[in-house]
Amino acid sequence: MNKPDYxxxxxGKELILMGNExxxxxxxxxxxxxxxxxxxxxxxxxxxxxxxxxxxxxxxxLEWSINEKVxxxxxxxxALSNLRSVAVMKHVGLNVAxxxxxxxxxxxxxxxxxxxSADDPNCYSSQNEQDNRYFGPHALIPVIEPSSPxxxxxxxxxxxxxxxxxxxxxxxxxxxxxNHGRANVILGDIQKTETKPDFDRNPSKYVCVPSxxxxxxxxxxxxxxxxxxxSDSYPFTSLTLSEKRIxxxxxxxxxxxxxxxxxxxxxxxxxxxxxxxxLKIGMIYPPPKKLIQKLLExxxxxxxxxxxxxxxxxxxKQIAYDSKITTIIHGxxxxxxxxxFPVKLYLEKTAAFIGxxxxxxxxxxxxxxxPPRLPLLCPGCSHRSTYWALKQAEKKLKIxxxxxxxxxxxxxxxxxxxxxxxxxxxxxxxxxxxxxxxKVQTDKEPVVAIIGDSTFFHSGVSGLINAVYNQNNFLVxxxxxxxxxxxxxxxxxxxxxxxxxxxxxxxxxxxxxxxxGIPEENIWxxxxxxxPKMVEKLEEALQAKGIRVFISRHVCSxxxxxxxxxxxxxxxxxxxxxEKCIGCMTCIRKFGxxxxxxxxxxxxxxxxxxxxxxxxxxxxxxxxxxxAIYCEE
Amino acid sequence: MHNSxxxxxxxxxxxxxxxxxxxxxxxxxxxxxxxxxxxxxxxxMAQRGGSVVGYLRFGSNxxxxxxxxxxxxxxFELSEILRYSEYINEKTSLFVSKxxxxxxxxxxxxxxxxxxxxxxxxxxxxxxxxxxxxxxxMAKNAGNPKTSNVVLIGTIYGAGKLPIQxxxxxxxxxxxxxxxxxxxxxxxxxxxxxxxxxxxxGFYE
Ligand code: SF4
Ligand code: SF4
Numbered sequence: 001m002n003k004p005d006y007x008x009x010x011x012g013k014e015l016i017l018m019g020n021e022x023x024x025x026x027x028x029x030x031x032x033x034x035x036x037x038x039x040x041x042x043x044x045x046x047x048x049x050x051x052x053x054x055x056x057x058x059x060x061x062l063e064w065s066i067n068e069k070v071x072x073x074x075x076x077x078x079a080l081s082n083l084r085s086v087a088v089m090k091h092v093g094l095n096v097a098x099x100x101x102x103x104x105x106x107x108x109x110x111x112x113x114x115x116x117s118a119d120d121p122n123c124y125s126s127q128n129e130q131d132n133r134y135f136g137p138h139a140l141i142p143v144i145e146p147s148s149p150x151x152x153x154x155x156x157x158x159x160x161x162x163x164x165x166x167x168x169x170x171x172x173x174x175x176x177x178x179n180h181g182r183a184n185v186i187l188g189d190i191q192k193t194e195t196k197p198d199f200d201r202n203p204s205k206y207v208c209v210p211s212x213x214x215x216x217x218x219x220x221x222x223x224x225x226x227x228x229x230x231s232d233s234y235p236f237t238s239l240t241l242s243e244k245r246i247x248x249x250x251x252x253x254x255x256x257x258x259x260x261x262x263x264x265x266x267x268x269x270x271x272x273x274x275x276x277x278x279l280k281i282g283m284i285y286p287p288p289k290k291l292i293q294k295l296l297e298x299x300x301x302x303x304x305x306x307x308x309x310x311x312x313x314x315x316x317k318q319i320a321y322d323s324k325i326t327t328i329i330h331g332x333x334x335x336x337x338x339x340x341f342p343v344k345l346y347l348e349k350t351a352a353f354i355g356x357x358x359x360x361x362x363x364x365x366x367x368x369x370x371p372p373r374l375p376l377l378c379p380g381c382s383h384r385s386t387y388w389a390l391k392q393a394e395k396k397l398k399i400x401x402x403x404x405x406x407x408x409x410x411x412x413x414x415x416x417x418x419x420x421x422x423x424x425x426x427x428x429x430x431x432x433x434x435x436x437x438x439k440v441q442t443d444k445e446p447v448v449a450i451i452g453d454s455t456f457f458h459s460g461v462s463g464l465i466n467a468v469y470n471q472n473n474f475l476v477x478x479x480x481x482x483x484x485x486x487x488x489x490x491x492x493x494x495x496x497x498x499x500x501x502x503x504x505x506x507x508x509x510x511x512x513x514x515x516x517g518i519p520e521e522n523i524w525x526x527x528x529x530x531x532p533k534m535v536e537k538l539e540e541a542l543q544a545k546g547i548r549v550f551i552s553r554h555v556c557s558x559x560x561x562x563x564x565x566x567x568x569x570x571x572x573x574x575x576x577x578x579e580k581c582i583g584c585m586t587c588i589r590k591f592g593x594x595x596x597x598x599x600x601x602x603x604x605x606x607x608x609x610x611x612x613x614x615x616x617x618x619x620x621x622x623x624x625x626x627x628a629i630y631c632e633e
Numbered sequence: 634m635h636n637s638x639x640x641x642x643x644x645x646x647x648x649x650x651x652x653x654x655x656x657x658x659x660x661x662x663x664x665x666x667x668x669x670x671x672x673x674x675x676x677x678m679a680q681r682g683g684s685v686v687g688y689l690r691f692g693s694n695x696x697x698x699x700x701x702x703x704x705x706x707x708x709f710e711l712s713e714i715l716r717y718s719e720y721i722n723e724k725t726s727l728f729v730s731k732x733x734x735x736x737x738x739x740x741x742x743x744x745x746x747x748x749x750x751x752x753x754x755x756x757x758x759x760x761x762x763x764x765x766x767x768x769x770x771m772a773k774n775a776g777n778p779k780t781s782n783v784v785l786i787g788t789i790y791g792a793g794k795l796p797i798q799x800x801x802x803x804x805x806x807x808x809x810x811x812x813x814x815x816x817x818x819x820x821x822x823x824x825x826x827x828x829x830x831x832x833x834x835g836f837y838e
Pocket of ligand 2: 379380593594595614618619621
């Protein structure tokens, strides 16, 4: 592979980088050694980018962890041994990691430790919209947030030094538009840290028993106090005061992150950037008290522009109250708490705040009903096969299973036409939740937990052990497509390939399940795409007693076609015989592979396959009740 | 160019059809012309056949990645542009590919795919600058149907709607395609430019 330009040791060079690439570059420049995480949109490209740098910067020790808690612990272990370390995750990943995170903050660190939380306003790729800035006051550690890819790179580089100086964990928070947006980035120098890794054997510092923790909590608060004093002079925070008035009033703004960038555009749009005071915050927590006071004292009215929760607003109001300042403070009375802000909203709200006319153009009413374009399982996806086979087995047994779902591509089975999920909250929950559901199930409504391979390794396995131990009996289907597909085809323990593409040790799913205590006769392993066999065996598994595990195995279609291409395998084309097709549309309206389309044939509606997107998996051949789909041998 | 707001291009289409790579190419070309550049792109779940969008802004002082009103919209699929009407005003130029990708919801939700005329009539009520492009066919003529994104980039350049130098665009295109596809992409770019020029000269709509 050619050396990617973002891996070069060429300070001063200007590139276009995605936020996540810029963050990876900042991690490299900051002299980090250990970088770990669990894939999750919008954070996944950070470690993936580091992996492409690793060949040229062999000091980087990278791992995909099996979940975020382990990632947090690995990174903490690195920092404990005096290595600069970083743990990368999406916002909900920090919930998983928080057990380790909350107490690791007590001991503090030796090598710099940065935890990256990529939040997702508008839930573009997430199950919730939580605001992880709250983890700052919760864990009593600093939270920093960049407003552009360039700043992200510089800020994370600096964060390692900051972390070491204050012996604190630093939470680096971003949002989707930062992670997945490109911008000019000027590279900096790659720092080489001289510190030697070693062990610090000091139980009173690192063993969190009550007698130590009581003391540590006080130390933690002292550390926070020191950091708080520095928040005003944090290099990524800045205050510009203006003495100008608009309509007789002095206005001020406070913002951070991506909203700051859009706010500045809005102020430029109205040509008032020079006429208002602006506090741009880089360190959200602890907040820059003195700067906030100065801004408040200077202005008659201020507006706080932040997406999601009123985190900054609450600090500002607290500071205003404590220092008896009566400046009028607006925030969530103006901007919504839920969702991402479109540019139009910034313009409207800014204009209204300063009392300027701004008429947004009325949108032209349209009576065109546009068919929705929801994300779909790929053509040839083996998950569709499993859902289909499960439906057929249920039909045969005249039962209606309650399907407890999980997180991955297969969550898309909730949409039409499969509509195969009844509940889903978080990673691994399919099995955990099924533990109780199984107490309510009946013969007609048995419980089935459906989970992917990577998610099973992540946190499904603990729910399974719980079921074995407590004798909660239900069927678990593990959709083993040997990949963490939704987030970009990352390898996992079941593939035995490491993030660096070197081989690791493969964890054998069957052995793992057996080791959890599932008896041999209650384990099935079938090829997802062999529909007749799948239906037969699923019937068996649905009727069997006890806790059961059905491993439905077929490699992710995207990987399969990649393999075929590499090995020069040409699969035969799959076609619909229009003479045999009676137009029942089972394949299109019930199975729903997107490569199947309706056509007119001799004046009748028939099904047909779009060869440009068909992946030639041949599954639809078994789906057609009239044998109209065939492949050309 | 809308001075205080830079130049704003929205690229829309369906996951996996080159929307994101088009945005990336344009961003690099803008860098070569010394602009400040910002993009926001759809990655992750929606890329599985969902509706995807790339926002691109460049100018001397752009900060936020999202767009208010677009100067140009490139739609890689006929109907997708309708999802983005809020970004169109009377000054926006629309370059809409004739290519159609039927979403399965047409069958599962029984909502028919709107006809080309219905779509164009609606768009023309908002702006006069609506151009329908047979990008798929031109890409095929270039030698690979996958080059339709490069054809469209060429088209907006040829039509005078892309304030970036031709050489910068060419360099950026070449940066992102594998060696064996460079020639074909250069051809696709030229085919697009020729077509765009014809639009500018009023030969085509
Ligand atoms: S990426 Fe793989 S697992 Fe995901 S929908 Fe496509 S084929 Fe299925
Ligand atoms: S063979 Fe059938 S099921 Fe498989 S991708 Fe093609 S149309 Fe879809």
